[in-house]
Amino acid sequence: MIKVNNISxxxxxIKALKDVSFTIKEAEIFGLLGPNGAGKSTTINILNxxxxxxxxxxxxxxxxxxxxxxxxxxxVPQEIALYEDLSAYDNLLFWGSxxxxxxxxxxxxxxxxxxxxxxxxxxxDRIKTYSGGMKRRIxxxxxxxxxxxxxxxxxxxxxxxxxxxxxxxxxxxxxNSEGMTIIYTTHYMEEAERLCDTIAIIDLGxxxxxxxxxxxxxxxxxxxxxxxxxxxxKPILETDIFKKIPSLKLNNSTNTLEVACExxxxxxxxxxxKIQNAGGVIxxxxxxxxxxxxxxxxxxxKQLRD
Amino acid sequence: xxxxxxxxxxxxLRDKRSVFLTFLLPILLISLFAFAFGGIGNSTNSxxxxxxxxxxxxxxxxxxxxxxxxxxxxxxxxxxxxxKKSKTQVRKGKYxxxxxxxxxxxxxxxxxxxxxxxxxxxxxxxxEIGMLQHALISTLMSEIGKQNAQQNxxxxxxxxxxxxxxxxxxxxxxxxxxxNENNKASFSSKSVLKLTSISGDTxxxxxxxxxxxxxxxxxxxxxxxxxxxxxxxxxxxxxGTIKRLLFSPIKGSTILYGKMLFAFFIAVVQLTTxxxxxxxAFSLDLSMNIPALILMIxxxxxxxxxxxxxxxxxxxxxxxxxxxxxxxxxxMSAVGGSMIPLFIMPVIMQKIAVFxxxxxxxxxxxxxxxxxxxxxxxxxxxxVLVGIGLFMTLISMQFFKRNILKLI
Numbered sequence: 001m002i003k004v005n006n007i008s009x010x011x012x013x014i015k016a017l018k019d020v021s022f023t024i025k026e027a028e029i030f031g032l033l034g035p036n037g038a039g040k041s042t043t044i045n046i047l048n049x050x051x052x053x054x055x056x057x058x059x060x061x062x063x064x065x066x067x068x069x070x071x072x073x074x075x076v077p078q079e080i081a082l083y084e085d086l087s088a089y090d091n092l093l094f095w096g097s098x099x100x101x102x103x104x105x106x107x108x109x110x111x112x113x114x115x116x117x118x119x120x121x122x123x124x125d126r127i128k129t130y131s132g133g134m135k136r137r138i139x140x141x142x143x144x145x146x147x148x149x150x151x152x153x154x155x156x157x158x159x160x161x162x163x164x165x166x167x168x169x170x171x172x173x174x175x176n177s178e179g180m181t182i183i184y185t186t187h188y189m190e191e192a193e194r195l196c197d198t199i200a201i202i203d204l205g206x207x208x209x210x211x212x213x214x215x216x217x218x219x220x221x222x223x224x225x226x227x228x229x230x231x232x233x234k235p236i237l238e239t240d241i242f243k244k245i246p247s248l249k250l251n252n253s254t255n256t257l258e259v260a261c262e263x264x265x266x267x268x269x270x271x272x273x274k275i276q277n278a279g280g281v282i283x284x285x286x287x288x289x290x291x292x293x294x295x296x297x298x299x300x301x302k303q304l305r306d
Numbered sequence: 307x308x309x310x311x312x313x314x315x316x317x318x319l320r321d322k323r324s325v326f327l328t329f330l331l332p333i334l335l336i337s338l339f340a341f342a343f344g345g346i347g348n349s350t351n352s353x354x355x356x357x358x359x360x361x362x363x364x365x366x367x368x369x370x371x372x373x374x375x376x377x378x379x380x381x382x383x384x385x386x387x388x389x390k391k392s393k394t395q396v397r398k399g400k401y402x403x404x405x406x407x408x409x410x411x412x413x414x415x416x417x418x419x420x421x422x423x424x425x426x427x428x429x430x431x432x433x434e435i436g437m438l439q440h441a442l443i444s445t446l447m448s449e450i451g452k453q454n455a456q457q458n459x460x461x462x463x464x465x466x467x468x469x470x471x472x473x474x475x476x477x478x479x480x481x482x483x484x485x486n487e488n489n490k491a492s493f494s495s496k497s498v499l500k501l502t503s504i505s506g507d508t509x510x511x512x513x514x515x516x517x518x519x520x521x522x523x524x525x526x527x528x529x530x531x532x533x534x535x536x537x538x539x540x541x542x543x544x545x546g547t548i549k550r551l552l553f554s555p556i557k558g559s560t561i562l563y564g565k566m567l568f569a570f571f572i573a574v575v576q577l578t579t580x581x582x583x584x585x586x587a588f589s590l591d592l593s594m595n596i597p598a599l600i601l602m603i604x605x606x607x608x609x610x611x612x613x614x615x616x617x618x619x620x621x622x623x624x625x626x627x628x629x630x631x632x633x634x635x636x637x638m639s640a641v642g643g644s645m646i647p648l649f650i651m652p653v654i655m656q657k658i659a660v661f662x663x664x665x666x667x668x669x670x671x672x673x674x675x676x677x678x679x680x681x682x683x684x685x686x687x688x689x690v691l692v693g694i695g696l697f698m699t700l701i702s703m704q705f706f707k708r709n710i711l712k713l714i
Contacts, residue, residue, distance in 0.1 A: 048553055050549075050552055050553065067555065070553070070554065070555045071555055073553075075550070075553040077546055077549060077550055077553070078546075079545065079546030079549070079550075080545075080546070081545065081546035081547045081549065081550035082547070083547065084545075095550070095554070098551070098554040098555065098556055099554065099555065100555075142550075
């Protein structure tokens, strides 16, 4: 278990973190979600001992000091920190050798890591011949050779094509299924939604909300949205439909009714029945479930990519 | 078009580095080379007296008179010394030459023979020797010519007018000598002053130009290649691998020492290759003093690699390091004797040269290949190179922490 207690960090006049606290359970995927400059990388760099907090402390079970933490924490940096003119195998050999792993064991682990990221057949090719997504996968492989208990991933999918992104997700899920605790920073909502057991939304150096996606949704009052386009709005306006569906709103310009739902899947059929009974002729239906984007908007009042 | 021109001019003037490289650097280099070749500041340089050791073995009033006359010359600063000591000092390159007045100098004047006066010199100080030669021969010829004329007239008067009054004879003699002072025609400059190079015992096998070319070029190229290796630290900082190294269990200082070790290794291999090539292609005799050569290669490589790392450590970006390296290396090499041999530079430039790394390296190789000094005499230069290396490493470590390891 990792306990982050009231950590603060400033760089000159800039307060990067202000009394940040959270707890990460063993073998969970913990997401740190926030826009650029929110404090995600600072938090990660404090966790990996590269930075010291000005205030507060971090307690990691079984890893009491810096040396232990360095040996048991893996770090996937935001940059593709690899030697472009070396092959993937030679890169892994170099990065793995920094952890004093026996040569034969290291060679075995390199092959395992390459297999895990799906690049075993390209092991002898120079990194500069790889695509961006492939480089990202080697970036991950380089960080797991010492079999860390905790893996910190700082926006590991920036600039990656969808296919490679899926491959990265599969790798993360595989590592997590083997018991590795993963701390994952991103500003992609869908990544956090798909991967993370717990999400901390961080903005301007402060944790704005913390919990599972469902918990965040509840806390933020973010709702699903059902949009129903009618042939004509007139007939329905003459009924008591607004009493029957209190959250209903009209969009006259598009002849559309918009209904906010707590759970769209259980409410959709009831709402459609009520509209049809009121004489509405439905032309099309569109659903929009609440996501982290809307949760973030509700909690911070701004778009995540602002 | 004018707007574009104006915009570019503004951008150019705001980039202080570009302005410096475009105008100030060429001006600096032109001044440096002009100064080195003696194109400017001649009056100042000629006012500086050249130090000349004098070993008076003859120890007669005549030899002392010669010394006194030489001492009165503006361009010379005489240092009396004994023969053995002065020879060692010239061989070590501390002084350009020693004027040896051998036993029999006085007698040779009376016997009208060639005087046993010899200039033992270091061939690596060609410019100073040229100036010394001129001053010495002129004085010597004047001295010998006077003595010779006196002797001739005295003999003539004794023979033709044996009964002449001694006062009248002396007056005639003095006037005649005075009128005859410029009569030096009967002596050639070669017979007046014997020139002997004492730069080593087997000089016929050595070629000063080759030694200068090899050592000067080797150190210049070494500086450029090691500076390139040094800037790779900044490249690693920019692509994030330094940061990744810091996540690992290795320490920040280990990263610096690792880079230094690599730069040192490359420097050793490069210097060794250059000397081996000189041996194969130009028959440079590497076997003259192998232990000294090995130590000099190691010390020079250490100093140069530390310097390369130092350049990277004091820079914040790779571009900054590249332009800084070019500037410092060019200036240091011009001053230190890599581009122009030190012995043809004015004395003042030779004094400034000690502040460059090139100087210590080149002089060390001169000591081995030209002066043929034993290892013990080369050790001080090796010590200076190691000292430069250690000093640069210490400073680099401080800057490395501030500029390279400060990632956030």
